[in-house]
Amino acid sequence: MPVRPVASWPPLAGVAVVSAEMRGPPGNPPGHAGFPSPTARPPPSLGLVRSQSPARPRPLPSQPVRPVLRALTFQTVLQGPEGRPGCLPGTVAPAPGSGNVAQEQSALVGLAFRRRVAPVDAMAVSPALLFVDRNLLARKQNARLDRQNDLGWKLFGKVPLRENAQKDSKKIQKEYEDKAGRPSKPPSPKQNVRKNLDFEPLSTTALILEDRPANLPAKPAEEAQKHRQQYEEMVVQAKKRELKEAQRRRRQLEERCRLEESIGNAVLTWNNEVLPNWETMWCSRKVRDLWWQGIPPSVRGKVWSLAIGNELNITHELFDICLARAKERWRSFSTGGSEAENEDAGFSAADREASLELIKLDISRTFPNLCIFQQGGPYHDTLHSILGAYTCYRPDVGYVQGMSFIAAVLILNLDTADAFIAFSNLLNKPCQMAFFRVDHGLMLTYFAAFEVFFEENLPKLFAHFKKNNLTPDIYLIDWIFTLYSKSLPLDLACRIWDVFCRDGEEFLFRTALGILKLFEDILTKMDFIHIAQFLTRLPEDLPAEEVFASIATIQMQSRNKKWAQVLTALQKDSRDVEKGSPSLRH
Amino acid sequence: MASATDSRYGQKESSDQNFDYMFKILIIGNSSVGKTSFLFRYADDSFTPAFVSTVGIDFKVKTIYRNDKRIKLQIWDTAGQERYRTITTAYYRGAMGFILMYDITNEESFNAVQDWSTQIKTYSWDNAQVLLVGNKCDMEDERVVSSERGRQLADHLGFEFFEASAKDNINVKQTFERLVDVICEKMSESLDTADPAVTGAKHLPTPRA
Numbered sequence: 001m002p003v004r005p006v007a008s009w010p011p012l013a014g015v016a017v018v019s020a021e022m023r024g025p026p027g028n029p030p031g032h033a034g035f036p037s038p039t040a041r042p043p044p045s046l047g048l049v050r051s052q053s054p055a056r057p058r059p060l061p062s063q064p065v066r067p068v069l070r071a072l073t074f075q076t077v078l079q080g081p082e083g084r085p086g087c088l089p090g091t092v093a094p095a096p097g098s099g100n101v102a103q104e105q106s107a108l109v110g111l112a113f114r115r116r117v118a119p120v121d122a123m124a125v126s127p128a129l130l131f132v133d134r135n136l137l138a139r140k141q142n143a144r145l146d147r148q149n150d151l152g153w154k155l156f157g158k159v160p161l162r163e164n165a166q167k168d169s170k171k172i173q174k175e176y177e178d179k180a181g182r183p184s185k186p187p188s189p190k191q192n193v194r195k196n197l198d199f200e201p202l203s204t205t206a207l208i209l210e211d212r213p214a215n216l217p218a219k220p221a222e223e224a225q226k227h228r229q230q231y232e233e234m235v236v237q238a239k240k241r242e243l244k245e246a247q248r249r250r251r252q253l254e255e256r257c258r259l260e261e262s263i264g265n266a267v268l269t270w271n272n273e274v275l276p277n278w279e280t281m282w283c284s285r286k287v288r289d290l291w292w293q294g295i296p297p298s299v300r301g302k303v304w305s306l307a308i309g310n311e312l313n314i315t316h317e318l319f320d321i322c323l324a325r326a327k328e329r330w331r332s333f334s335t336g337g338s339e340a341e342n343e344d345a346g347f348s349a350a351d352r353e354a355s356l357e358l359i360k361l362d363i364s365r366t367f368p369n370l371c372i373f374q375q376g377g378p379y380h381d382t383l384h385s386i387l388g389a390y391t392c393y394r395p396d397v398g399y400v401q402g403m404s405f406i407a408a409v410l411i412l413n414l415d416t417a418d419a420f421i422a423f424s425n426l427l428n429k430p431c432q433m434a435f436f437r438v439d440h441g442l443m444l445t446y447f448a449a450f451e452v453f454f455e456e457n458l459p460k461l462f463a464h465f466k467k468n469n470l471t472p473d474i475y476l477i478d479w480i481f482t483l484y485s486k487s488l489p490l491d492l493a494c495r496i497w498d499v500f501c502r503d504g505e506e507f508l509f510r511t512a513l514g515i516l517k518l519f520e521d522i523l524t525k526m527d528f529i530h531i532a533q534f535l536t537r538l539p540e541d542l543p544a545e546e547v548f549a550s551i552a553t554i555q556m557q558s559r560n561k562k563w564a565q566v567l568t569a570l571q572k573d574s575r576d577v578e579k580g581s582p583s584l585r586h
Numbered sequence: 587m588a589s590a591t592d593s594r595y596g597q598k599e600s601s602d603q604n605f606d607y608m609f610k611i612l613i614i615g616n617s618s619v620g621k622t623s624f625l626f627r628y629a630d631d632s633f634t635p636a637f638v639s640t641v642g643i644d645f646k647v648k649t650i651y652r653n654d655k656r657i658k659l660q661i662w663d664t665a666g667q668e669r670y671r672t673i674t675t676a677y678y679r680g681a682m683g684f685i686l687m688y689d690i691t692n693e694e695s696f697n698a699v700q701d702w703s704t705q706i707k708t709y710s711w712d713n714a715q716v717l718l719v720g721n722k723c724d725m726e727d728e729r730v731v732s733s734e735r736g737r738q739l740a741d742h743l744g745f746e747f748f749e750a751s752a753k754d755n756i757n758v759k760q761t762f763e764r765l766v767d768v769i770c771e772k773m774s775e776s777l778d779t780a781d782p783a784v785t786g787a788k789h790l791p792t793p794r795a
Contacts, residue, residue, distance in 0.1 A: 486638060
């Protein structure tokens with residue numbers, strides 16, 4: 001059987017997979033060229049290891065991806081029956097189009113992560129990015145090595161049954177590893193990501209352009225010509241695609257560099273000018289503008305702490321005391337010993353225990369996508385500590401769902417004790433107190449004040465909401481309780497927090513109006529349930545700039561009255577009108 | 587059937603007035619018994635172990651066909667924490683059906699059923715229909731509430747009873763469909779007896795509209 005070495009079979013075989021299929025059956029004996037045939041036997045020897053391979057395990061194909069399987073089937077065609085160097089499954093690049101599944105998947109993983117932890121939020125995201133980058137680099141090197149080591153390949157051979165393909169490839173891998181004497185690394189989807197920016201499709205010309213083995217009937221010239229043409233078209237297309245992709249990446253990179261530079265400058269300003277002169281600087285025009293742009297993650301925690309303040313004079317020692325108490329309670333709670341010393345402010349032991357239990361349940365239900373608050377995650381205990389300490393510090397408030405999100409955002413930006421101090425002071429603000437104590441009357445007053453500005457800023461939408469009986473509590477409860485951290489992407493939520501720390505509660509309601517305005521056109525076309533559904537699950541890809549541009553257009557001024565004045569007036573009214581706490585209005 | 591939830595921005599059906607009836611349904615029960623999972627299984631046929639806790643209230647809309655009628659279900663998914671009750675009970679008004687849920691692996695959530703049922707009686711419309719659902723029946727190993735006890739309690743309270751699993755998709759669709767059927771039965775009953783002249787959706791107590 002003639003063996004035809006092909007000079008290069010680089011791993012960028014995307015095109016090749018398709019061409020193999022496109023070759024189609026004409027003139028192909030059964031069992032060739034990737035078309036499985038029931039009569040085909042597996043090649044006599046499948047333990048094909050590239051003789052010159054360095055002792056270095058190559059990435060395995062990422063799991064379920066089908067195109068890879070298809071590629072594998074084809075790959076086995078390339079392995080000669082006599083055990084000539086074959087191609088390891090790991091080197092198979094995804095097929096074009098569908099074949100980028102692995103790449104897309106990992107891109108999705110990246111996106112999913114980034115959505116919650118902002119690219120701006122460098123603190124949280126950088127390890128992940130580093131990890132990805134390292135993997136990509138490794139892959140790149142591998143690819144280069146592959147190219148150097150590709151000495152020769154056998155082109156045609158017997159095809160195994162398609163069903164066997166996967167098993168066979170595993171076997172190949174196994175034997176390869178045995179020889180290489182290394183344990184297999186678990187396949188990672190990231191490893192299939194092709195990152196090298198050289199966009200030349202380095203596919204084989206062999207299948208199309210090289211002569212066919214002597215045992216096959218010759219291709220008719222016409223057909224050969226057609227195939228050549230098809231092949232060239234594919235190459236042109238692939239080149240175009242890759243060129244576009246490269247340009248897109250370059251633009252992205254430039255954009256990122258610009259962003260990073262401006263963040264870097266902002267960090268300097270904050271550190272060198274603002275923070276040392278906080279008292280005099282913080283309300284200056286310049287700082288206010290800088291603030292609106294978003295506080296750089298590295299100084300964000302400090303600025304938040306300063307802006308929230310510590311009216312309650314909580315010290316680190318107090319935190320330790322509260323935490324120690326909380327721990328004591330957890331112990332007595334878990335051992336079943338009920339009734340510790342204190343009978344807290346009229347709350348039953350059952351309620352307190354329920355509250356402790358609930359904290360446990362909620363911790364892992366806080367930003368589950370981030371995977372850092374789950375049992376065993378790096379911040380699980382921290383979050384538990386802060387919430388537990390708070391229930392000891394303020395037993396009259398206790399734990400209320402929504403708090404875990406606020407504590408989590410603080411933990412991402414501050415050390416534990418400082419996070420606790422910020423947390424307690426934040427919750428002590430009038431608006432937060434009203435909500436977390438579920439003071440109905442006061443909550444209604446806040447909603448009423450909100451509606452005043454709603455009508456002022458968005459009269460048309462306001463009328464539409466009224467018509468549909470859509471009261472603000474439907475969406476504001478979630479937004480205010482969690483300070484937008486649950487409903488907005490985390491990076492955007494942090495930027496809302498930035499300005500919330502600067503402007504106070506008013507900004508929470510201004511943000512709500514900004515969001516409503518941003519979607520005014522869509523919302524006016526919806527009915528009650530769709531509006532409710534939309535607003536309680538906002539689109540996941542809200543661009544921060546658009547949201548802030550929209551918020552900027554909202555005037556928190558109604559007939560020359562500011563937020564605080566409107567609120568106070570309404571509070572006075574409600575006190576005058578009635579004493580009984582009404583239920584939420586419908 | 588296509589649901590408007592598929593397209594966030596598009597919202598083709600968003601202002602869809604093309605339905606015969608609209609039912610408001612609430613899912614209630616203790617925290618973390620699986621209300622949101624149950625709803626997502628039904629509305630989106632999806633399940634993730636990583637749901638965030640519900641703060642306040644969540645919504646889903648789903649349109650189904652029953653006896654050649656298009657029924658739009660407004661499903662309200664409420665926060666389970668006791669503290670939120672003052673907020674959530676305000677939403678009971680106008681609800682035509684309730685799914686009262688407990689977790690078969692959590693005794694406390696089962697013990698709370700009686701209490702929830704009282705809340706329903708206090709705050710909702712008299713004709714509201716209730717189904718008792720013991721969720722997480724896939725976790726047989728950790729079961730602490732037997733089916734028998736669930737059934738007995740349901741009988742005692744006069745509710746129909748299902749054990750279900752949002753995770754393994756057991757009895758989820760059936761629960762909602764049964765609830766819709768029960769509401770329909772009740773509706774035609776009251777239409778027959780109370781006011782035979784009334785027809786059509788207009789006279790149904792369409793909540794909040």
